[in-house]
Amino acid sequence: MRGGVTDVLVANEVADPKKIDRLARLAKSAHVTVCIDDPAVVATLSEAAVRHGVTLDVLVEIDCGARRCGVLPGAPAVELAKMVAAAPNLAFVGIQAYHGSAQHIYDPAERRAAIDTAIGMARETAVLLREAGLEPKIITGAGTGTHNLEGASGLYNEIQPGSYIFMDADYARVRATEGNGTVGSFEHALFVLTSIMSKPASGRAICDAGLKAHSIDSGLPTVFERPDLKFVSASDEHGKIEDLQDTLKLNDRLSLVPGHCDPTCNLYDWYVCIRNGHVEALWPVTARGKLY
Amino acid sequence: MRGGVTDVLVANEVADPKKIDRLARLAKSAHVTVCIDDPAVVATLSEAAVRHGVTLDVLVEIDCGARRCGVLPGAPAVELAKMVAAAPNLAFVGIQAYHGSAQHIYDPAERRAAIDTAIGMARETAVLLREAGLEPKIITGAGTGTHNLEGASGLYNEIQPGSYIFMDADYARVRATEGNGTVGSFEHALFVLTSIMSKPASGRAICDAGLKAHSIDSGLPTVFERPDLKFVSASDEHGKIEDLQDTLKLNDRLSLVPGHCDPTCNLYDWYVCIRNGHVEALWPVTARGKLY
Incomplete structure (x- = not known):
């Protein structure tokens, strides 16, 4: 990749066959992981990976409360993981449980409750995956607004905060709810x-x-x-x-x-x-x- | 100007001396009109125009209800117009009475009331300017959301609708309040x-x-x-x-x-x-x- 980055998580679904082809092509020069939430995409991803002679690492994204992308946690996620694991040149590597909107809840108790629910869904899914013989090596999610909660869960082994390097006004408002009335250890750097x-x-x-x-x-x-x-x-x-x-x-x-x-x-x-x-x-x- | 435009209204204040210098330089290759709402800018504008050997046409912007930029209508506007008219290489050419936020009022009666008030302020100011011997050759304002109201006033001789060529969703919602339930004669062109x-x-x-x-x-x-x-x-x-x-x-x-x-x-x-x-x-x- 331009800039020398050799390990990229596309923390999102890629569904368009042309974009999937481009993604597989990029996987020749970098380690690429992508999310999936639909059985219909498995074959397209697999064919592109075979065509370009690469293996794509795939995370099954679960809807852990944001009601945006993601299959339902539990059995539907396990079913999709099985399909990924069985497809040529795809490797099932884990789950993405990212609750974006929870990070912008200003009330600390509500924010924690939303993330606790998300963590519970991710944990349940991980248990079922292991029972099915599909070890979720990566459990990823979280962001600047809630990384401490997912981080403390002991479940996630990858977190995705990024905005903290800039600390925009909204995340500062969220951060200020944590008791010290400041943005804490993160400082504003984007003006x-x-x-x-x-x-x-x-x-x-x-x-x-x-x-x-x-x-x-x-x-x-x-x-x-x-x-x-x-x-x-x-x-x-x-x-x-x-x-x-x-x-x-x-x-x-x-x-x-x-x-x-x-x-x-x-x-x-x-x-x-x-x-x-x-x-x-x-x-x-x-x-x-x-x-x- | 790039693209061959030879008559430009900068429908806004320019206060920074460096930007004013650039504005005056541009006036060598195009007819440039700019707005003013502060006596402190008169000298800077005038000096830049003298320095570049150009005459800048100047509109006095009045605050006709938006509470954004603009001097108060009436006497303050006349005072500023006198200063502009007396400054070397500046020409007082009229007033800008633009009520941006009124264009997004969905209730037709409220929208009309806001613009009627703006028109009244512009009319009063024009009367006082004429009494002071300062003919406002240009009375400009209006936009896609209310151009019909200012246009029908008989006062404005320049209107500034621009969004109508694209007709975004919000102006379509405003337009739909006018009774026919459609965007009327303007069609969506930006997607x-x-x-x-x-x-x-x-x-x-x-x-x-x-x-x-x-x-x-x-x-x-x-x-x-x-x-x-x-x-x-x-x-x-x-x-x-x-x-x-x-x-x-x-x-x-x-x-x-x-x-x-x-x-x-x-x-x-x-x-x-x-x-x-x-x-x-x-x-x-x-x-x-x-x-x-």
């Missing part, structure tokens, strides 16, 4: 630099970072190290900031902590990497727009 | 092509167009020509579709009508232009990411 373009009235400032500069689907951004300021709404090219003490003036610069880092990164071609106030590097966002 | 990547349960299908493929800030997309399907939520790489009749199967293709066209276009490098089922052209999205 959108913006300028005040209008200071039209007392209490209100307008910045030039709107919907084209950061994603608000998981809530609004915070203004870094400025608890006195509140970002209250975004339109395409405008951000409205409540500035009750009227400290802002035209062309002041602010660093926004995006509400959601993933779709925000997707808006940019480059990261500007800053250390101690100096630009040290420009990193390309190579995966932006790679949706075809 | 995100997506595939079903998982059909994990009865009533539910998962497509591969999530937050990285379309913007949901103004509501969820609709599925084009499939009123039986309902797009119910998006995550980064997934879209959840309610498919109560279970008509969808793996790898079925759907055309999504994005909830909001502007930030959706901003996600892509190319438009794929299709007529009668054939790709006729690829158009670059040249303005994507031009936020610096």
